[in-house]
Amino acid sequence: MIGQLKNKSLADLKLVNSLDSLEEWRVNYLGRKGELTKILRSIGSLPDDQRKKIGSESNLLRVLLEDQYKKIKPKLESNLSVYSSVDITLPGRKDHIGRLHPITSIIREISSAFADMGFNIVEGTESEIEHYNFDLLNIPFDHPARDQWDTIWLDRPNRKDNLLRTHTSPMQARIMENTEPPIRVITPGKCYRYEATDSTHEWHFHQIEGLVVGENISFSDLKGTLYEFAKRIFGSDRKVRFRCDFFPFVEPGVDMSIDWKGDWIEILGAGMVHPKVFQGVGYDPDKYKGFAFGMGPERIAMLRYNIEDIRQFFSNDLRFLSQF
Numbered sequence: 001m002i003g004q005l006k007n008k009s010l011a012d013l014k015l016v017n018s019l020d021s022l023e024e025w026r027v028n029y030l031g032r033k034g035e036l037t038k039i040l041r042s043i044g045s046l047p048d049d050q051r052k053k054i055g056s057e058s059n060l061l062r063v064l065l066e067d068q069y070k071k072i073k074p075k076l077e078s079n080l081s082v083y084s085s086v087d088i089t090l091p092g093r094k095d096h097i098g099r100l101h102p103i104t105s106i107i108r109e110i111s112s113a114f115a116d117m118g119f120n121i122v123e124g125t126e127s128e129i130e131h132y133n134f135d136l137l138n139i140p141f142d143h144p145a146r147d148q149w150d151t152i153w154l155d156r157p158n159r160k161d162n163l164l165r166t167h168t169s170p171m172q173a174r175i176m177e178n179t180e181p182p183i184r185v186i187t188p189g190k191c192y193r194y195e196a197t198d199s200t201h202e203w204h205f206h207q208i209e210g211l212v213v214g215e216n217i218s219f220s221d222l223k224g225t226l227y228e229f230a231k232r233i234f235g236s237d238r239k240v241r242f243r244c245d246f247f248p249f250v251e252p253g254v255d256m257s258i259d260w261k262g263d264w265i266e267i268l269g270a271g272m273v274h275p276k277v278f279q280g281v282g283y284d285p286d287k288y289k290g291f292a293f294g295m296g297p298e299r300i301a302m303l304r305y306n307i308e309d310i311r312q313f314f315s316n317d318l319r320f321l322s323q324f
């Protein structure tokens with residue numbers, strides 16, 4: 001008899017799915033007029049030979065059912081609080097899944113192309129001192145080349161880093177000061193220039209600087225490395241052009257352009273490290289040779305994805321950003 005009641009009560013409990021139905025279940029079995037309560041009350045009037053057995057079985061069942069009740073109740077209560085804080089009658093909404101910013105992805109892609117070619121990756125500081133941003137790069141205070149970069153100056157009287165770097169080239173000097181050749185490194189990072197913005201110019205943008213120094217580095221290493229980079233990023237049939245260009249910290253200097261629907265778009269400056277830069281960081285220019293380059297990932301992303309206005313990258317319009 002008790003065995004049957006046990007099976008029935010536990011089977012009923014499985015159907016309980018709300019606080020109300022749990023209460024109904026409790027009243028049915030454990031309530032004042034509940035099925036188990038009735039048995040417990042009748043024990044006294046049972047014949048001696050049954051009293052002991054039924055008495056102990058029904059008491060065990062009571063403990064079991066009370067236990068189950070105590071376990072299930074808090075579970076149903078906590079479900080209830082989830083449901084009451086979320087309006088489950090509202091129509092479903094799609095989750096927004098985040099992703100990398102297109103400039104972050106292109107920087108990572110370019111970095112891993114260079115990492116495959118044996119380059120290390122180093123990041124630098126965005127605030128710089130004139131010594132690294134200009135002086136060590138053969139751009140002395142009165143040199144007209146300083147006009148090429150309109151600098152954003154920081155008003156911090158007690159600190160030496162009083163400008164936002166105008167390019168990642170200061171990292172060339174910082175790395176050489178702290179390392180012995182051979183060096184093969186790229187340094188991606190953010191740069192700032194005080195200038196009016198238009199569809200191809202932003203006041204803040206990224207660069208990826210590259211530096212290779214060793215005893216037998218030649219201009220053909222520069223070209224070979226940059227051809228390989230272009231092949232990996234733009235595909236092997238894309239045309240690439242080198243032209244002479246001037247940067248005070250390289251000699252000779254070049255720029256590299258990529259074919260863009262019949263036009264040439266410049267994506268980087270490069271050249272052989274100037275002997276004065278080597279001298280400035282304490283390297284012997286007769287012993288070491290090297291090349292450096294600096295490229296603009298925004299430009300590269302524009303070419304890659306057919307984007308006509310650089311300002312879109314940082315205007316934070318999700319309709320634009322979620323296309324990548």
Ligand code: PHE
Binds near residue numbers: 270
């Ligand atoms: N720093 C230069 C620029 O901002 C690019 C460059 C880097 C050129 C390294 C030559 C070598 O325009």
